[in-house]
Amino acid sequence: MSEGHKVAFVTGASSGIGRATAEAFIRAGYATALVDRDEALGKQAAEEFGALGECMFIACDVADDAAVESAVAQTVSAYSRIDAAFNGAGIDGEPAMTADYSLEGWDRIMSINLRGVWLCVRHEIRQMLRQGGGAIVNCASSAGLVGVGGLSAYVASKHGVVGVTRSAALEYVRSNIRVNAVCPGMIDTPMWQRSISPEMTEQLLANDPIGRLGQPIEIAEAVLWLCSPAASFVNGQALAVDGGFTVQ
Ligand SMILES: NC(=O)c1ccc[n+]([C@@H]2O[C@H](COP(=O)([O-])OP(=O)(O)OC[C@H]3O[C@@H](n4cnc5c(N)ncnc54)[C@H](O)[C@@H]3O)[C@@H](O)[C@H]2O)c1
Numbered sequence: 001m002s003e004g005h006k007v008a009f010v011t012g013a014s015s016g017i018g019r020a021t022a023e024a025f026i027r028a029g030y031a032t033a034l035v036d037r038d039e040a041l042g043k044q045a046a047e048e049f050g051a052l053g054e055c056m057f058i059a060c061d062v063a064d065d066a067a068v069e070s071a072v073a074q075t076v077s078a079y080s081r082i083d084a085a086f087n088g089a090g091i092d093g094e095p096a097m098t099a100d101y102s103l104e105g106w107d108r109i110m111s112i113n114l115r116g117v118w119l120c121v122r123h124e125i126r127q128m129l130r131q132g133g134g135a136i137v138n139c140a141s142s143a144g145l146v147g148v149g150g151l152s153a154y155v156a157s158k159h160g161v162v163g164v165t166r167s168a169a170l171e172y173v174r175s176n177i178r179v180n181a182v183c184p185g186m187i188d189t190p191m192w193q194r195s196i197s198p199e200m201t202e203q204l205l206a207n208d209p210i211g212r213l214g215q216p217i218e219i220a221e222a223v224l225w226l227c228s229p230a231a232s233f234v235n236g237q238a239l240a241v242d243g244g245f246t247v248q
Helices: 016-027 039-049 065-079 103-131 152-175 190-195 198-206 216-227
Strands: 006-011 030-036 055-059 084-087 134-139 177-184 238-241
Touching (some): 006 016, 006 065, 006 103, 016 039, 016 084, 016 216, 030 039, 039 055, 055 065, 065 103, 084 103, 103 134, 103 152, 103 177, 134 152, 134 216, 152 177, 177 216, 216 238
Parallel strands (some): 006 030, 006 084, 084 134, 177 238
């Protein structure tokens, strides 16, 4: 790698929002590590994006502390630093009423969406402290800001992501590390298409301010801005990118 390059570390990069964010970082000139547990899709994305700039795929389950530590180490070994990190890996889980939620389902969501984000943040911060700074964006959700019936585990995990973001932001800003969260609304990704039928989507959009799904690139643009020097005074925020959904 040439001197002076910027480096991005993106989890959930094999699909949807993470994939679009990895592509946006590469297009903006960042050498980018695409981190995901889905090797087939991740390798395919890295191969496609290789034409745009420097990137590589790293297989990693974000719920596994040693795997996250290794993914950060592999990125630093290849690209020498991590300037920007987007922690996008996440799952939605089965919908169920709060009293009926299964213990396994609850623990699975928490281990990936909340513990996984914390594990990524802590290894990213350790590296950023060594190199003298950086910027982190965690992927929360509108469900990190308001309740949603039938999704209490997901909602709790995403509120937790906002909490980790705020605490870490207070702890490390004087070490030149900013930590923010992005809170996407309803975004047209494979996760959305798997979970929500076209009929349900139509019903949800009928009562939505902007009346359309967001595109993954619209989240990626917010993440790139939050990681850029243009956002140098923005810290600890949970930025809703949701067409107005959470201000109704
Ligand atoms: N799509 C939406 O409407 C929406 C709205 C708000 C927030 N979000 C959040 O955005 C993020 C991305 O969602 P998406 O819609 O792009 O979903 P997606 O399913 O298209 O992509 C998620 C990616 O995360 C990866 N992943 C899941 N668990 C992992 C693990 N344990 N380790 C490593 N990688 C893992 C998957 O392999 C996949 O590539 C998630 O955190 C999700 O909760 C999505």
